[in-house]
Amino acid sequence: MTPVHELKSTPGVSPGVDHHCDVLVVGTGPGGMAATAAAAATGAEVHVVEALDQIGGNSVWSTGYMAFVNSRAQREAGIEDSAAAFIADAEASIDLLRDQYPVIADPALLRLFAEHSAATYEILLARGLRFSRFIPRPLQHRTTRMLAVEDMMDFRRAFEPEFSRPNVRLFTGTSADRLLTGDGHVTGLVARGPEGEELRWTARKGVVLATGGYQSNPELRARHVPGYLARAPYLGVDTCRGDAHLMAGAIGADLINMGLVLPLVIVSSSFVEDCIALNRDGKRFHDEAGPYENRVAALQAQPERRAFYIFDDETCQAKAQLLAQMPEPAMSAPDLGQLARKAGLDPEGLRVSVAEWNEFLSGSSDKDRSFGRVVLPAGRRQIVKAPFHAVPMVVGSNFVSGGMRVNDALQVMDVYGDPIGGLYAAGDAVGGFNPTAELGGMRLCGGFTLGRLAGLSAAEGRSGSVLDASPPKGAHMPSMIGSRIALQDVRG
Numbered sequence: 001m002t003p004v005h006e007l008k009s010t011p012g013v014s015p016g017v018d019h020h021c022d023v024l025v026v027g028t029g030p031g032g033m034a035a036t037a038a039a040a041a042t043g044a045e046v047h048v049v050e051a052l053d054q055i056g057g058n059s060v061w062s063t064g065y066m067a068f069v070n071s072r073a074q075r076e077a078g079i080e081d082s083a084a085a086f087i088a089d090a091e092a093s094i095d096l097l098r099d100q101y102p103v104i105a106d107p108a109l110l111r112l113f114a115e116h117s118a119a120t121y122e123i124l125l126a127r128g129l130r131f132s133r134f135i136p137r138p139l140q141h142r143t144t145r146m147l148a149v150e151d152m153m154d155f156r157r158a159f160e161p162e163f164s165r166p167n168v169r170l171f172t173g174t175s176a177d178r179l180l181t182g183d184g185h186v187t188g189l190v191a192r193g194p195e196g197e198e199l200r201w202t203a204r205k206g207v208v209l210a211t212g213g214y215q216s217n218p219e220l221r222a223r224h225v226p227g228y229l230a231r232a233p234y235l236g237v238d239t240c241r242g243d244a245h246l247m248a249g250a251i252g253a254d255l256i257n258m259g260l261v262l263p264l265v266i267v268s269s270s271f272v273e274d275c276i277a278l279n280r281d282g283k284r285f286h287d288e289a290g291p292y293e294n295r296v297a298a299l300q301a302q303p304e305r306r307a308f309y310i311f312d313d314e315t316c317q318a319k320a321q322l323l324a325q326m327p328e329p330a331m332s333a334p335d336l337g338q339l340a341r342k343a344g345l346d347p348e349g350l351r352v353s354v355a356e357w358n359e360f361l362s363g364s365s366d367k368d369r370s371f372g373r374v375v376l377p378a379g380r381r382q383i384v385k386a387p388f389h390a391v392p393m394v395v396g397s398n399f400v401s402g403g404m405r406v407n408d409a410l411q412v413m414d415v416y417g418d419p420i421g422g423l424y425a426a427g428d429a430v431g432g433f434n435p436t437a438e439l440g441g442m443r444l445c446g447g448f449t450l451g452r453l454a455g456l457s458a459a460e461g462r463s464g465s466v467l468d469a470s471p472p473k474g475a476h477m478p479s480m481i482g483s484r485i486a487l488q489d490v491r492g
């Protein structure tokens, strides 16, 4: 793939140079990519700064599960959904969190997502994304609405053309540092370029902060959660340091849910589809694909908190990138007996558990009798191909939920409840939407959906509601790619 910095160079950048644009987007994960596309489609001059060398942020490392409300895919599969059904699911999931954490969820953002995520589905299809199948999550999404993206690199490919538009300039290897203000408004920012040089921007209409969370910043985590959660391994790129939180906090933004850093068993949802988890007795002990908090509790209840995901060589080859994201290395052996000895598991228990799992998959039942697991390997593929592998289960830190409070134009609010002129937020940096994450598939789709609205708001200098706004003509359509519409196997 051509790196974006080659697609679009950054000529004219030199120390002390001031850049001017209408909208400045910071970060190019789902929120930033969608904000860029939406703002650019209005004709605004858009500049984008990205700390990494390529666009995409965490999306290209993700599992690619995305929840859409009332999408065409659901209708084609005969699934009835509605904004009200989604909001009821979200509220039920957030209520469970409230038992243990102080949580602030913004009903206006839930409604925005419910009403605009179906458009995100159409936009992503038109940009060339392909979805393979619905993933059931009956305990969270009581209406089936979560789809799996086939190739996560398509997130990047889908938005690359936006960064070659004549009215868009991308500055890679550039980290935003500080916001600039004047007359109570955000007027631009200061950043560090690839050589450490200081760069300044003036943004005539608005700045959109889409730098993700602060999971890669243990010091910031430690201010809000106990030590083990601050130090625990995390998922994703190491540039999610909470820069937006710090920059916006410094000018009075209201940061909410900063202590909502949930533990999780670190594993990609796509990888876990093909695994069973076994304890030292070689026995399964939970629904491997069940609610995140149940997985953590089940692992912590095992002796020495020790357990392994077991998988075969076909999974090892097909999902090598996801396996590489596991915090501890896998061990391998030519047969199950030797694998058991290496991992310190009971060999007979391991043999029986794998045989029982394979027997279940060879049948037609959609629900495993032992733990009610309904997320099964694609094609009900069994654990059969040697060599066999075991990778330790590790409790780490989930995507953090703290972020800026925004109004329903995605404009950042200050601690007094007033909007901060010229400042917008998108993606994981939006605090009031993040508590929906336990549903599954919400972060990517929330980023693309609310990011699009943030980009529109910034380009139009909105400070009021976007709820009834229809986007400008062409705002949602890709500029330079053909439509490769393919929805495959949506019933699978």
Ligand SMILES: Cc1cc2nc3c(=O)[nH]c(=O)nc-3n(C[C@H](O)[C@H](O)[C@H](O)COP(=O)(O)OP(=O)(O)OC[C@H]3O[C@@H](n4cnc5c(N)ncnc54)[C@H](O)[C@@H]3O)c2cc1C
Pocket: 026, 027, 028, 029, 030, 031, 032, 049, 050, 051, 052, 055, 056, 057, 058, 059, 061, 062, 063, 064, 065, 066, 174, 175, 176, 177, 210, 211, 212, 213, 235, 236, 237, 239, 240, 241, 243, 244, 268, 269, 325, 399, 426, 427, 428, 429, 440, 441, 442, 443, 444, 445, 447
């Ligand atoms: C392994 C894994 C699996 C996942 N699976 C799923 C899933 O199946 N479904 C789901 O919904 N979500 C999933 N997620 C989470 C999802 O990918 C993220 O929540 C989502 O990408 C966040 O989007 P964002 O727009 O906030 O930006 P991010 O994707 O977090 O990207 C932020 C960007 O901002 C840049 N940046 C940071 N600071 C600065 C700065 N100061 N200046 C300039 N640029 C900066 C970063 O380099 C990065 O490119 C997964 C994540 C991982 C890692």
